[in-house]
Amino acid sequence: MEYLTAVMAQSPRSTYGSPSAGDPYLPSSGNSGYLVEHYDIDLDYRVTTNRLVATAVISARSSQTLERFSLDFAGLVVDKITVGGERPKKVAQTARKLVITPAQALEQGEEFEVVVRYRGAPHPVHSEWGDIGWEELADGVLVASQPSGASSWFPCNDHPSNKATLTLAVSCESSYAVVSNGTLVSQTTRSGRTQWLFAVTEPMATYLATVQIGRYRTLDVVAAPVPTRIHFPPQLARNVATDFERLGEMIALFSRLFGPYPFETYAVIVTPDELEIPLEAHRIAVFGRNHVDGAHGSDRLIAHELAHQWFGNSLTAGVWRDIWLHEGFACYAEWLWAEASGRATVESNAREAWDGLAGLPKNIEIGDPGPRAMFDDRVYKRGALALHALRNHVGDEAFFAAIRGYTLAHRFGTVTPQIFAGFVAASGRGEVVDDILRRWVYSQPLPVLAGAARD
Numbered sequence: 001m002e003y004l005t006a007v008m009a010q011s012p013r014s015t016y017g018s019p020s021a022g023d024p025y026l027p028s029s030g031n032s033g034y035l036v037e038h039y040d041i042d043l044d045y046r047v048t049t050n051r052l053v054a055t056a057v058i059s060a061r062s063s064q065t066l067e068r069f070s071l072d073f074a075g076l077v078v079d080k081i082t083v084g085g086e087r088p089k090k091v092a093q094t095a096r097k098l099v100i101t102p103a104q105a106l107e108q109g110e111e112f113e114v115v116v117r118y119r120g121a122p123h124p125v126h127s128e129w130g131d132i133g134w135e136e137l138a139d140g141v142l143v144a145s146q147p148s149g150a151s152s153w154f155p156c157n158d159h160p161s162n163k164a165t166l167t168l169a170v171s172c173e174s175s176y177a178v179v180s181n182g183t184l185v186s187q188t189t190r191s192g193r194t195q196w197l198f199a200v201t202e203p204m205a206t207y208l209a210t211v212q213i214g215r216y217r218t219l220d221v222v223a224a225p226v227p228t229r230i231h232f233p234p235q236l237a238r239n240v241a242t243d244f245e246r247l248g249e250m251i252a253l254f255s256r257l258f259g260p261y262p263f264e265t266y267a268v269i270v271t272p273d274e275l276e277i278p279l280e281a282h283r284i285a286v287f288g289r290n291h292v293d294g295a296h297g298s299d300r301l302i303a304h305e306l307a308h309q310w311f312g313n314s315l316t317a318g319v320w321r322d323i324w325l326h327e328g329f330a331c332y333a334e335w336l337w338a339e340a341s342g343r344a345t346v347e348s349n350a351r352e353a354w355d356g357l358a359g360l361p362k363n364i365e366i367g368d369p370g371p372r373a374m375f376d377d378r379v380y381k382r383g384a385l386a387l388h389a390l391r392n393h394v395g396d397e398a399f400f401a402a403i404r405g406y407t408l409a410h411r412f413g414t415v416t417p418q419i420f421a422g423f424v425a426a427s428g429r430g431e432v433v434d435d436i437l438r439r440w441v442y443s444q445p446l447p448v449l450a451g452a453a454r455d
């Protein structure tokens with residue numbers, strides 16, 4: 001809150017909004033003065049030279065009177081901007097922002113359209129979580145933007161509290177395949193170049209928008225409850241077929257436990273490069289070649305990334321502080337799959353996680369870990385243990401009914417721990433739910449597992 005006050009003192013909300021979304025974990029990302037409703041992005045890209053020429057049409061609505069506003073945008077050159085078809089009075093570009101003063105101030109509640117034509121050699125943005133965003137592979141492209149890398153390839157209001165629909169056209173050399181978040185609407189080839197057109201019809205967080213380009217072959221997972229396709233380098237075909245042979249079963253299990261799979265499609269990419277960790281995107285999971293060993297060595301990761309489609313992508317925390325709502329569930333999903341596939345019980349995974357946490361510093365609250373520890377493994381493991389403790393208190397039936405109620409009521413929405421807790425509390429044990437969250441999520445000392453899980 002102190003941060004917000006400081007920002008407002010510098011720049012009155014009446015004319016600029018806040019120059020960020022006001023999230024203390026990412027103090028420069030986003031802008032609270034308007035909400036984007038739709039992005040229509042057209043990318044003309046050359047893989048071999050990493051050259052991009054693009055147009056973004058941004059449809060937004062102001063939430064206050066705006067004499068100027070900002071878009072997150074990094075590392076590319078702007079050719080032309082219009083707001084409502086007119087050239088702005090002024091445009092200033094900093095390392096991470098475009099600050100636009102339109103010819104006429106925008107009224108509160110006014111719908112407006114910003115068109116940005118831009119070009120350049122897209123590259124990742126540096127952040128305290130490493131280099132994120134648009135990244136060249138040895139032969140192709142990967143985009144992984146969590147939490148603030150979306151601005152490396154399109155101008156946006158880059159904060160998860162502003163989810164928007166997306167239409168994306170990508171043109172590149174026809175020898176490459178392009179995969180993106182939405183449903184593939186069309187694919188047109190002319191003079192050695194192919195245009196791929198995608199549509200995301202449900203609101204999506206900007207950090208989950210992605211473009212994946214490579215020399216990929218595809219495999220459909222026939223047994224899956226939704227159209228599911230795997231894209232991979234041909235030389236990995238055998239390992240991919242083995243490692244993802246139970247993916248349909250996994251989607252079916254999570255659909256039963258968490259409620260229906262939220263989207264029209266699911267896709268998995270296996271890149272020809274090695275990746276440090278797999279990555280989730282909207283309707284997509286991205287793995288490196290090193291995650292595919294042909295011996296189910298990454299089952300845990302496959303379950304984790306799939307679960308993010310419900311927790312993170314469909315239901316998105318509105319502030320980064322609540323990241324445990326994404327990672328705790330994804331980690332718990334790993335344990336649920338391990339038990340369903342006969343590898344290990346949830347109880348034994350919970351015990352192992354607790355033993356690991358017991359040996360680590362207990363100096364963060366996972367409900368407010370601070371930006372540096374946002375992706376700390378303790379947030380993941382302790383988040384899963386909090387869910388396990390809740391489950392053991394209210395019972396399997398009430399616990400999974402609460403999760404299904406939560407994912408259905410808030411599908412494609414923005415969530416908070418309080419919203420989730422409300423669904424579990426509806427089982428009639430509200431005070432116990434509050435107590436478990438207080439001890440597991442909002443305290444530093446590690447609660448006793450047996451006591452917390454059994455009493």
Ligand SMILES: [Zn+2]
Pocket residue numbers: 304308326327330
């Ligand atoms: Zn995760």
